[in-house]
Amino acid sequence: METTMSEIQPVTGINCPHRLLLDQIADKWSVLILAQLCEKPLRFNMLKRELEGITQKALTQSLRRLQRNGIIERRVITSSPIAVEYEITPLGRTLKEPFKALYDWTRNYLPQVEQARLAFDASNPD
Template structure:
């Protein structure tokens, strides 16, 4: 059996990398690492996400097996989302990326400022 090759455009792992590399997926998975939450709680925590994008991203993560959706037969309706085992495994590398981004954001902003001023990059 041939190993998946995400550099091949027809490889399904490319779709998975697109999903887990999406900004909303990263923020939602890291949010749900804190525990199960309702739709509105996730939306409040992930500042800037539209209801449409939140709905689409949650649906995709459920479809991919990273989230579990639990609907309760109460009035008003209640739906909780939580990470599955697969989703909890994804928290580890995403947390590393989050830490890298927060640690290096100052350097990135400096490089952007230099670039935007038309100067040669410091680390060319």
């Protein structure tokens, strides 16, 4: 049986653990990091190159949050020089379908969103 949005308990309380987790996995950088790691494990610098506009600090913080939540793993590669690689965990892979649905929604409805933005901007001049 499928759960509807009206059956879901609200996660709006500031200390609600569900809200905290949602904040950590659904922020802009985490979603983009997970999209990259769904394809293959990547080293830190490759992730930074792939995610245009992310700072080293933001990438480090996002990776640590995802690692702490069990969504990704950090692996030290004992080569010369030593490298660090990040890989999505089986738990993290369970996010692939929900994130794909969200990505598909953005691709399908972007024209309507852009029209709504234009209409809003036209009726609400700065």
